[in-house]
Every structure is written in C-alpha cells, then in structure tokens.
Amino acid sequence: xxxxxVFAVLFISVxxxxxxxxRLKFHAVLALYLATVLLALLVGTPIEKIPAMINTGxxxxxxxxxxxxxxxxLLGIILNxxxxxxxxxxxxxxxxxxxxxxxxxxxSCCILGIPVFPDTISLLVIPLCTNLSKKTGISxxxxxxxxxxxxxxxxxxxxxxxxxxxxxxxxxxxxxxxxWGTLVAIPGLLATVIYAxxxxxxxxxxxxxxxxxxxxxxxxxxxxxxxxxxxPILLPVALxxxxxxxxxxxxxxxxAKFMTFVGSPMSALFIACFAAVFIQTRDALTNMDMRDKWIxxxxxxxxGPVFITALGGSLAxxxxxxxxxxxxxxxxxxxxxxxxFVPMLIGFMIRTATGSNTLGVATAAALCEPMLGILGISxxxxxxxxxxxxxxxxHANSSGFWLTCSMTRLNFKQGLRAIGGSTTVSGIACxxxxxxxxxxxxx
Numbered sequence: 001x002x003x004x005x006v007f008a009v010l011f012i013s014v015x016x017x018x019x020x021x022x023r024l025k026f027h028a029v030l031a032l033y034l035a036t037v038l039l040a041l042l043v044g045t046p047i048e049k050i051p052a053m054i055n056t057g058x059x060x061x062x063x064x065x066x067x068x069x070x071x072x073x074l075l076g077i078i079l080n081x082x083x084x085x086x087x088x089x090x091x092x093x094x095x096x097x098x099x100x101x102x103x104x105x106x107x108s109c110c111i112l113g114i115p116v117f118p119d120t121i122s123l124l125v126i127p128l129c130t131n132l133s134k135k136t137g138i139s140x141x142x143x144x145x146x147x148x149x150x151x152x153x154x155x156x157x158x159x160x161x162x163x164x165x166x167x168x169x170x171x172x173x174x175x176x177x178x179x180w181g182t183l184v185a186i187p188g189l190l191a192t193v194i195y196a197x198x199x200x201x202x203x204x205x206x207x208x209x210x211x212x213x214x215x216x217x218x219x220x221x222x223x224x225x226x227x228x229x230x231x232p233i234l235l236p237v238a239l240x241x242x243x244x245x246x247x248x249x250x251x252x253x254x255x256a257k258f259m260t261f262v263g264s265p266m267s268a269l270f271i272a273c274f275a276a277v278f279i280q281t282r283d284a285l286t287n288m289d290m291r292d293k294w295i296x297x298x299x300x301x302x303x304g305p306v307f308i309t310a311l312g313g314s315l316a317x318x319x320x321x322x323x324x325x326x327x328x329x330x331x332x333x334x335x336x337x338x339x340x341f342v343p344m345l346i347g348f349m350i351r352t353a354t355g356s357n358t359l360g361v362a363t364a365a366a367l368c369e370p371m372l373g374i375l376g377i378s379x380x381x382x383x384x385x386x387x388x389x390x391x392x393x394x395h396a397n398s399s400g401f402w403l404t405c406s407m408t409r410l411n412f413k414q415g416l417r418a419i420g421g422s423t424t425v426s427g428i429a430c431x432x433x434x435x436x437x438x439x440x441x442x443x
Contacts, residue, residue, distance in 0.1 A: 007331070010367070013039040014350065017363070021354040028359050029304060032311040039315065043322035053321065054314045061313025064168040065161075066306050071269035072159030073305075074298035075232065076116035078273060081294060082280035084229040085112055085124050091226040093128075098136050102200070105129060106146045106193040110185065113153030114160070115233055117301070119400050121150045126407045130210040138200045140207075144408045144415070145196035145422040148394065152188035152426045155357045156181035156387045159236070159269055161305030162361035163387060165312060169365035170372070170379040174265045175244025177383060178237055180443070184384050184430050188391065191429035192422050199418060207409045224280060232276035236268035243268075309362050316366035339375030340438045343368045343382045344431055347389030355398035360390035381443040384434045392427025395420045 013035050020031035033054075040050045079085050089108040096104035105125065112121050129143035154160040158167060158174050158181070167177040243263020246256045261267055277290060343364050351360030364386035368375075372382055394401045395416060405415035437443045 009042040018354055028356060029307045032308060036311060036315045040318045043318055045318055053317050057314035057317030058310045062310040065164050065309050068159055068164050068265045069161050069306050070298060070302045071273060072115055073302040075269060075273050077294050077298050078276040080120060083224055084280055087224045087229040089125055089128060101132055101136055102142060102146050102193050102196050106149050106189055109147050109150040110153050110189045113150030114157045118150040118154050119403055122147055122404050127210040130206055133206060134211060139202045140204050140408045141202050141414055141418040142196045142200040144404050144410060145199055145418040146193055148419055148422045149189050149192045151357060151423055152391050153185050155361060155391045156185045161309055162358040165309035165362040166365040166383050166386060169369050170383050172379045172383050173244055175240050176380060178240055180380060180384060184388060184433055187429040187433040188426035192426045195422050195425040204414060205409055228279050232272045235275055236272040239263045239268035240265055305358055308359060312362040312366040316369060320370045339377040340381055340385050342375060343386035344389040347386035348392060351390040352393050357390045361387050378443060381438050388430035388434045391430055392424045393420055394423040
C-alpha cells in the first residue's frame with residue numbers, strides 16, 4: 001500500500017466514525033464497530049478473518065481495562081452517594097474564601113475529575129455554584145466555565161476511561177500516567193480559572209430552582225470531615241505510584257512483591273472503594289442499596305466506556321496487521337513533521353468532531369501505538385500529547401455542553417463562550433506544556 005492510500009483509508013474510516021456519531025447520532029460503540037469493519041475491508045483484510053480479529057483485539061484490550069474502569073466508576077458513585085463530593089467542594093470554598101471562589105470550584109472539580117465523570121460533577125456542583133453566584137455576584141458564566149476543568153483531569157489522569165484506555169494501548173504503567181497526567185493538568189487548571197475570571201461580571205439569569213434548595217439529606221451529608229471526603233481519592237493514587245517507585249528502587253524485595261499486588265490499578269481501586277464505604281458511611285454492612293444498587297449502577301455506567309475502549313483495540317489490530325501505521329508514520333517522518341504533533345492532533349480532531357474526550361483519547365491511542373517507533377516519541381510523550389489534545393473543544397455536539405447550559409440557564413452563544421472557551425484554553429495550555437516537556441527532553 002502506498003502512503004497516499006493509507007492516508008485516504010484512515011481519513012475515510014475516521015471520517016465515517018465522526019459522521020456516524022455527530023450527524024447520524026449513532027452510539028459511539030456502534031459507530032466504532034462499523035468504522036473498524038470499514039477499515040478492515042479497506043486495508044485488504046480477508047473477509048473471513050475479520051470477526052476473529054475483532055474479537056482478538058477486543059478481548060486483549062478488555063482484559064487490561066474492564067475491571068479498572070468498573071472500579072473507577074464505582075468509586076465515583078460511592079463518593080457521590082456518601083456526600084464526599086459536596087463536602088470536598090464546600091470545604092475548598094470555605095478555605096479559599098468567597099473572593100477566590102472560582103479557584104475553590106476549579107480545584108475541587110480538578111480533583112473530582114480524576115475518579116468521577118464530568119457530567120456527574122456538573123450535576124452535583126452547579127446547584128452549589130448557583131447559590132454562590134447569588135451570594136458573591138459572580139456570573140454563572142464564570143462558574144459554568146470553571147467547572148469544565150473536570151474534563152481536563154478526566155482526559156489526562158486515570159482511572160477515568162480515556163486515560164486508562166490510552167495507557168493500556170501504549171503499554172504505559174499507570175504509576176507513570178497518573179503523576180505525569182496530573183502535572184500536565186495543572187496548567188489547564190490555571191488557564192481555566194484565569195479565563196473564567198474574565199467572565200465573572202457578565203450577569204445572566206439564575207436557575208431559581210437551585211436557590212437555597214439543599215435538602216435535609218444533603219445538609220446532613222455535609223457534616224463529613226474533609227479528610228474523610230478526600231482520602232479515598234488520594235489512596236489509590238498513592239498505592240499505584242508507590243508500587244511503581246518500589247519496582248525501581250527495590251525491585252526484588254518482599255515489599256516490592258507486596259506492592260505489586262496492593263499497588264496494581266485493580267487492587268488499589270478495589271481498596272479505595274472499600275475504604276470509601278467504611279470510612280464515609282455508618283451502615284456499610286446493612287445498607288442493601290450500597291451492596292446492590294450502587295454496584296449495578298457502576299456496571300451500567302462503565303459498560304459504554306469499556307466497549308469503546310475495547311473496540312479501539314479491535315481498530316488497532318487491523319492497523320497493525322496491514323502495516324498501515326508504519327507506512328503512515330514513515331510518511332510523516334519524511335515530511336519532517338515532529339512526531340509529537342500526530343497523537344495531539346488526532347486526539348483534538350476526534351474530540352472536537354464527536355464531542356467525546358474518551359473516544360478521542362481511545363481512538364488516538366489505537367491509531368498511534370503502532371507508529372511510536374517510527375515517529376520517534378516515547379509512549380509517555382504520546383500519552384500526554386493525545387490526552388492534552390482531547391481536552392478541547394466542548395461545543396454543540398457534546399452532551400456535557402447541553403447539560404451545563406440547561407442547568408445554568410445559558411443560551412447557546414453564552415454556553416459556547418463559557419464552556420467552549422474554557423475547554424479550548426485548557427486544551428491549549430496542556431498541549432503547550434506537553435510540548436515544552438517534550439522539546440526539553442523530559443518525556
């Protein structure tokens with residue numbers, strides 16, 4: 001196959017994926033499956049081998065990420081149900097003070113974006129922000145803008161599905177993905193809050209249904225201590241990072257073997273879920289909702305991300321089998337385009353076109369993993385590049401965009417300025433910082 005043909009095949013396949021999701025409103029799972037079959041046919045895969053290769057790619061990826069994504073989803077649900085999210089946000093607002101409330105909300109959403117889906121964060125935080133807007137006079141456009149920082153950490157830091165998928169596809173240990181992803185997310189936080197501050201004087205009508213409507217149940221949950229609220233979020237991060245460090249400094253000791261078990265992503269998240277339940281609730285052993293409905297909800301919530309991630313593995317299988325990635329990468333190298341830009345642009349284009357940062361990161365990982373050797377970039381550099389690119393841009397094809405607009409009573413133009421603007425600024429900041437790290441030889 002010529003490089004021109006490979007470019008055309010990938011353009012047609014990704015274009016079909018984008019068209020099905022954004023225009024035909026297909027579910028991402030169905031669209032990704034059809035795009036995978038289309039790519040398989042176009043690269044000349046014998047038709048009788050397609051089903052087996054789809055299953056192989058799907059299974060190999062699924063075994064690496066399914067339990068991690070499920071446990072991450074379960075941890076987010078536990079933090080929601082126990083009131084830890086409300087407590088964490090309220091504590092940070094009190095700490096920063098009303099004059100710096102945007103920094104408080106931004107920091108809170110940045111932390112919560114690690115284990116919790118951004119849409120869930122918006123649902124929980126917007127009512128609080130509405131009351132803060134009334135008390136402080138800061139526009140809801142500013143609050144709607146700063147809440148979007150959760151998208152940055154959910155794109156860069158496991159255990160949310162996109163980063164988990166990318167780290168698995170690129171064979172990058174989560175012990176490296178978590179600290180480096182967190183580091184790159186910091187410029188996104190700073191840029192988002194600064195951008196949101198430029199909108200604080202643009203007054204818009206408030207959603208009156210949220211004004212001082214905190215229920216008795218929510219008020220009682222706010223009595224939880226700050227350390228109890230944040231401990232289950234920090235615990236798995238500490239275990240995973242400790243496991244990675246231990247393997248470097250004392251690889252053959254008993255402690256290293258012990259940490260290999262305790263600090264594996266699956267074990268660390270499992271421990272964090274148990275810690276959240278027993279630390280944050282008083283009826284952990286008798287509450288049937290906790291033992292049944294919460295887990296069922298987590299299974300349902302994680303099903304879509306697991307399938308999207310695993311089908312990304314199927315897509316990668318056909319790209320590898322046809323050597324399409326090598327041909328494409330060689331053409332990019334010959335064109336003297338720095339390899340770091342390839343995963344960044346792919347993540348950005350798919351995210352912007354489909355409205356899904358998970359799909360953007362997972363698809364970029366599937367496309368780029370076979371290219372890394374020829375592109376001359378490390379798996380860490382590729383990971384940070386595609387995850388940074390997939391932060392931008394939220395707009396009309398994103399469900400989270402409309403959720404935030406509807407809850408904050410912003411019209412389309414206001415929403416585009418607040419939500420689209422903040423995700424654009426954050427994505428640019430993270431991407432620029434990634435490029436600085438790369439050209440400085442640090443990643």
